Amino acid sequence: MIVELGHYALILALAASLIQSVVPALGARRGDARMMEVGQASSLGVFLLLGFAFSALTVAYVNSDFSVLNVYQNSHSAKPMLFKISGVWGNHEGSMLLWVLILALFGALVASFGRDLPPTLRANVLSVQAWILTAFLAFILFTSNPFTRLFPAPFEGEDLNPILQDVGLAIHPPLLYLGYVGFSIAFSFAVAALMDGKIDAAWARWVRPWTLAAWIFLTLGISMGSYWAYYELGWGGWWFWDPVENASFMPWLSGTALLHSAVVMEKRSALKVWTILLAILTFSLSLLGTFLVRSGVLTSVHAFATDPSRGIFILMILCVFIGGSLALFAFRASTLESGGLFQPISREGALVLNNLFLTTATATVLVGTLYPLLLEMLTGEKISVGEPFFNLTFAPLMVPLLLAVPFGPLLAWKRGDIAGATQRLYWAIGAALLTVIIALALTQGTEVLASLGLGLGIWLLIGSLVDLVERANFRKVGLSTGFARLKGLPRSAFGTALAHFGLGVTVVGIVCVSAFQTEVVTTMAPGDVRGAGGYEIRFDGMSERDGPNYTEEVGNFTVMENGTTLGTMESARRLYTARQMPTTEAGIRTHWFSQLYLSLGDSTANGGATVVRIWYKPFVTLIWIGTIFMAIGGVVSLADRRLRVGAPAARKSRLAGAAGARG
Amino acid sequence: MIFWFIVAGMTLGVVLLLVHPFFSSRIGSAEARAAHDVEVYRAQLEELEADVERGTLSEAEAGSARAEIGRRLLKANAAAGGRGDDEFAAPVGRKSILAGIAVVVLVPAISLAAYRHFGAQGLPDLPLSARAQPAPSGGVGEDGGIGMLIAGAEERLRAEPEDGEGWAVVAPIYLRMGRTEDAIQAFRNANRLLGPNPVRDSGLGEALTQSAGGEVTEEARGLFERALQARPDYLPARFFVALDLSQEGENADAAAAWEALIEKSQPDAPWMPIAQSALADARQKAGLPALAEGTQPGEGAQAQTQAQAETEAPAPAQAAAGGSPVARPEAQATAGEPGPGPGPEEIAAASQMNAGERVAMIEGMVSRLAERLDTDPNDAQGWLRLIRSYSVLGEDEKAQGALDRALGVFSKDDTARQEISNLGRSLGLEAREGGTPQ
Amino acid sequence: MTRKGKRLLSIGGMVSVVAVAAALVLTAMSDSVAYFNSPTDIVEKTPAPGQRIRLGGMVETGSVVRDQGETVTFRVTDTIQSVPVTYTGILPDLFREGQGVVAEGTLGPDHLFLADTVLAKHDENYMPKEVVDDLKARGLWDHDNSRPKAADEKGAGV
Known part of the structure; x- marks a missing residue:
């Protein structure tokens, strides 16, 4: 029954969205506070309804209710619970339902946090949100309904795709x-x-x-x-x-x-x-x-x-x-x-x-x-x-x-002062130029573009911090006062600096990987040793192994540096037996920010030896670490109290009567 | 019913939520938007001063910013203080009543109509756990139950692949479901872990035979013989040994084997029709005389029909090589007619069923035959089969009714009438002339 | 500088950035975009050396030769013509004889196609969509069986 109730909730949400598309906007046009207020109520209601519909579908997945076509096509009773749940949005219909649920969530957030917004603006915004919602709810109902039923219900679901279980x-x-x-x-x-x-x-x-x-x-x-x-x-x-x-x-x-x-x-x-x-x-x-x-x-x-x-x-x-x-x-x-x-x-x-x-x-x-x-x-x-x-x-x-x-x-x-700004960036400019020169010297001038790229990265890294240092004014006021001032800076300044710094981190990672990665494609027989990025990699041979729903041929490798063994690595060719689907499992070993990356190819015709692709990827993880910096910068900036809407906190008595509207 | 209560409750809830602003006394007049602008600019000014205090903004910069915000503030102030036309009236206007009525009418109308179109009203949830319990009236629930049981057993076997008993349980179920390869694997596992046993040997042999498209393979034959060594009276194994002999063309041995099988079997054993037709076939090929009519009531009649059919149908031994052995002889027994005779899977299934299930399956087949004859009565062989089936099932009244109708249908066809009355007599039914055709 | 002058300068700056970008796009479109070709196209039209090409078809049965190292040669066929391809590196998981493949690279001397990328992905029934579209367009697609017509028999002819 819960499946059908979920279906009904989805339809009811569409009906409410239709109302929300028209009434608040009309109210805003006519200056009718009551009609505008409908937008708030409806946004919350639609969010609850869609939340219920989404939960109903999730329950169907968790219980392996194969009388729901979508569950039957995309799930299997033997799937681990985590992937039963993630299977809800791992397919077209379910992901569209998640899409509208998130849309409704944002609408509900505007409705609940937007009490300080001018009412007409809020009403119009909620109506426009409802237009989008209505369009996509109709899309779901007419072309991609996740609640379509299947009767009689099949024994077992169709999908156990191993690749998607991640x-x-x-x-x-x-x-x-x-x-x-x-x-x-x-x-x-x-x-x-x-x-x-x-x-x-x-x-x-x-x-x-x-x-x-x-x-x-x-x-x-x-x-x-x-x-x-x-x-x-x-x-x-x-x-x-x-x-x-x-x-x-x-x-x-x-x-x-x-x-x-x-x-x-x-x-x-x-x-x-x-x-x-x-x-x-x-x-x-x-x-x-x-x-x-x-x-x-x-x-x-x-x-x-x-x-x-x-x-x-x-x-x-x-x-x-x-x-x-x-x-x-x-x-x-x-x-x-x-x-x-x-x-x-x-x-x-x-x-x-x-x-x-x-x-x-x-x-x-x-x-x-x-x-x-x-x-x-x-x-x-x-x-x-x-x-x-x-x-x-x-x-x-x-x-x-x-x-x-x-x-x-x-x-x-x-009106800015470009000369002054440049002056304050002397340090960054110097560091960037130095990087370029050192990189050129180390590569004997072969990697001009990469050296310039690295310089650009360093320029971003240091340059993005200059603003903070300058505003704290360490040089004039000393360390302790400087830190006090740093603490007093608006969070958005930190956010900006962090995000720009992260950009620099990503740039350094991209430049390093693109220019300095070593890639060796080679045939290795057991006992062979190949060098990559200052490491030696010895192929110890293949072994076979059975996983829960696959068999794999594992290539075993030993990583050494100057003859000392650092550890082992493995890369595998997997065959998921049920679907006869081969995949390659890369072997990754991280040393600080750099990674060794091994990938197995086919075995050569005479057997024993196998084609191996070895990459040494210097500073590759910086690419993703940089994005994390950017995101943290965003969060810090978001936490800035100044970004919160200038809530008309203290009101003139003239408006006191209106206070009720905001609850 | 409770479903519709909840639906009504949900609809009512949404409608109330949407119309409550029209009745709420909490909705005052919305304040003028210019007043909002004033507040925003004032907040900006406060932040500016805070920045200056912390020393993060130079006095010069702050001055120009202050001037600019001040200018905007003045403008907004003027707009806010000037006229009140931006303030919205609180009383419920006629238009907002209309909007409220629209909500009350449209929301239920749209959602109920759409649900009637898209929804599957009253279809219960069928989660795995619910499907595990057999539904009271068969159908989906029962099938789902078996699937469920197997899924459960498979899960356990994945965890404990050395559980021989587990394999022994699922193997015959696989065989019955037509999952032949799984059945072979399961039988082999069970035999490996528990040691051979006649029933499992025979089951594995049958699975191998199914898998080979009906050919009793060397390995299968070996398994059946091993089963018979341990348990000479295990009839399913004897059946397949006899089948193999027929397939190999060793007709005299085959005839003896079939005869022995028939002798030992209950008259209603599921393999009887096949065995009898195969016996007749083997005897003919071996040059032995056909069996005399009426050796046993019922059986004799079958053998007779069989003999008639033989002239137009290929021998089972040849046919069996191409298709499922279990099915072909049956098809012949019914004179090669099309229509709802039991398919190979059904027969295979019947041999694995318990008595109750088997009766249910046979009744199902008989009623399908009866239905077909209702729409297409001009089929003498069909009527013969129906009458005989009713008689075997012990439903003499229905047999009598069918006989009457058949005689009515073939009132102009003397050969058919003759055949039908003969059968009726042999079954102890009364041939009443002039039965009404349908 | 007058205000008008400054404004002109800024607008000029913006226009020039957009113009540079447009020029880059147009250059890149003519140089670094790979055109899809079937083996027949390559045999009949002989594209200029250096032009990037995506060559699509089936891997001819029996044509895959691995030398002792990691270089592989094979022939790509569209059942009418076939083109020899050489590739150094690891072939994708689903590279199989008789299966669809797309090789990207340039045509070298002696009509030997030098591939730097070989794609054959998704699942065992995968045909790169370009290959399917191309075969359909030329009537070489067996619609009933959703596979190329007579892939194995005819392909070996050239």
Whole structure:
């Protein structure tokens, strides 16, 4: 019964969303406080309903209720409990349900924490949220219903796919969705402002923390996906410029731009129109990502054409929301007041520069992702746009941006002093130049680009800390007062420094791996020793082993440094017997920040020997450690009390009667 | 019923939640948005001063920022203080009553209509644990129960693969379910862990035979013989030995084996029809005279029909090589007719069933045959089979009824009438002329 | 500098960044994008050396030769023509004779295809979508059995 109740809750949520789409917005237009209040109640109700629906589906998974088609297709009674639960969102229908649940969660958060927002703004925002919710709930009900029943119920579920039984994959999609869907708040605020033709003072103060929260989740989600691909696929790469990866990277890039332009808008009331546009674009890219991944258009343009119901439905949602919001923008943007003025050399100017490069980079990724699809649909010609394309287009755009990063926080608002900023960055400049020279000397001038890249990384690392050191003013006031001042700095200053520092960490990791990794592809017989990155690796032979649902041939290796044994490593070729699915399990051994990475190939024809791929990846873990720094920076910034909305705490007596409205 | 109560409760809850703002006295007038702006700017000014106090902002910077925020504050103040038209009226207007009515009507209407369309009303949850208990009236519950039992047993065997008893339990179930390869594996494991036993040997032999597409393989034959050494009266093993002899073309030996089997079997043993037809076939091929009619009531009649059928059907030994051995002779026994005769799986299943299940399966088959004859009565062999089946099942009244109807149907076809009345007589039924055709 | 001048300067700066990006995209599109070709395309049209190509088809049965090291040669066929490919490195888990494959690289002298990437992934029934689309478009796809027509018999001919 609980399954059917969950189904009913899903439908009831759709009905409530329909009401929420219309009534609060109408109330805002007519100035009817009661109609506006419906938005709050409905947001909470819809969240509870969807939470119930999601729990009902989870219960069905936990109990292996194969009378639910979705459970039957994606679960198995012998699955470990953790993967039964993660199986709920490990498939199309369940993941869409999670998507709307998170959307409803954000709506409910606005409803409960948005009591200080101007009521019309809040009502409009909740209505716009309900439009998105309604569209996706209808999508779920009509094309991807997770509650479709199967009668009579089969004995056993169909899926025990071993590849998907991975902790990384269990956490990755929810993080990514929290990011994607979190940008819907910025979108709803933007559309609400356009509907009103007025941007309230609280607008940017609200949009920025929500965007920041979404950005933190997206950062972690992308990073985790990247590490998963690195260790699970056994290809040794950490980013493939795959369309699925790009689908999450594009909202991240434009979300990062939005984060920065929202600062300008909050502090200076400038860049209003641009920020609104960015908010729309960022969520549009999230929707595009959902479309690319969910419609099947990536797997095959033809599969999309033969079973188009889902794809067409999402495409329609995409067109209505992107087209509608952009049209609204075109009509209403001119009615928005423009804000404060500033000189090109100023904090605002630096942030505009940041936005310029980030959005242009987003555009190149967009072109690289969509062009092959469009070309194939239009002409049938098939091309593949891969790493070479992005190295040529994306990387050159990032270099000037990264060079400019340390300057930003050092420039004053309105009118900055570039010479002064440069002066304060002397240390960073010196360290960066020194790095370049040392790197050139060590590589005897063979790795010019990599040396420059390393210099860029060091420049970011030190440059991002300069602002903090300068503001603490250790040199003048001494250590103890300096630390006291450091403590008194607003958290957002720490957040900025941490995030920029993390960016530097990631850059160093990327440069080191790309330029200095050693890759040896070799045939090894037992007893053979090969060197990689200063280590010797001895192949001790193959052994066979049985796992719970697979058999594997394990290659055993011993790692030595200058003859002393450091430990053993193993890499395996696995065969999951039930599905006859072979996989490669890479062997990874971490030494500080660097990793040795072993991957087995086929055995050679005469047997005994086997092809082995050995990578030494210096500082590879910095790539992901950097992203963790960025996320922590985001969290610190989010904790800044100043980001919380300027709640009209003390009210004039004139408004006392209104206090009841906020409870 | 309780489901609809909960649905009604949920719907009511949502409707109340959505309409409560229209009745709540807590909703005052919403404050003017300009007042909000004022508060935001004031908060900004406070933060600015706090920054200056901590010394994180120079006085010069602070001054210009203060001036700017001040300017915005003044503007917002003017807007807030100027006119009250931004303040919203609290009384419930006509329009908001309409909105409330829309909620009350639309939410239940939409959700109930949509649920009727998308939902599966009243379909209970069928979690693994519920499916483990056999449902009172067979059907899904029962099948699910077996699947469940097997899943449970498999789980235990994964944990303790050396549990011979466990393998011995699941093996015949696998065989019955048609999971032949699993059955072979399970029988082998059980034999390895517990040592051979005639029943398991015979089961393994049968599984191997099924797996070989009906051919009794060397290994299977060896297993059946080993079973018979330990337990000479184990009839299923004898059946397959006889089958092998037929397949090998050793007709005289085969005839003897079949005869011995029939002698020892209960008349209603599931393999009897096959055994009899195979016996007749083997005798014919061996050049022995056909058995005399009416040696045993019922059986004789079957043998007779069998003999008639033989002229148009290939011999079982040849047929068996191509298909399931267990099925083919039966198909012949029913004159190779299409329609709802038992399939190979059903027969295989029947040999493994307990008595109650077997009767249920046979009754099911008989009633399907009766249904088919209702719609397509012009099938003499079908009627013969139906009458005989009723008689075997002890349902003389139904047999009589079927006989009457069959005679009615074939009132113009003398050969068929003759055949039907002969059968009726042999079964002790009364051939009443002029039975009404359906 | 006047305010107008400054404004022009900033707008000019932005336009130039976008223009540079557009130029980069266009250059990259012509140089670093790989075009999909079938073995027949390669035999008949002979693409310029250095042009990046994704060669898709089936691994011809019996054509895979591993030398003592890690270099593998095999032929990729679309059942009409076939092209020899050489690749150094570890082949993907699901690289099999008679199965679909996509090799990316350039055409060397003597029509020998030098692959730097070989893709054959997903599951045992996988055919790279480009290969399937291509075969379908040319009527070499057996729709009833969802596999290439007569892959084994004809492919060996060239």
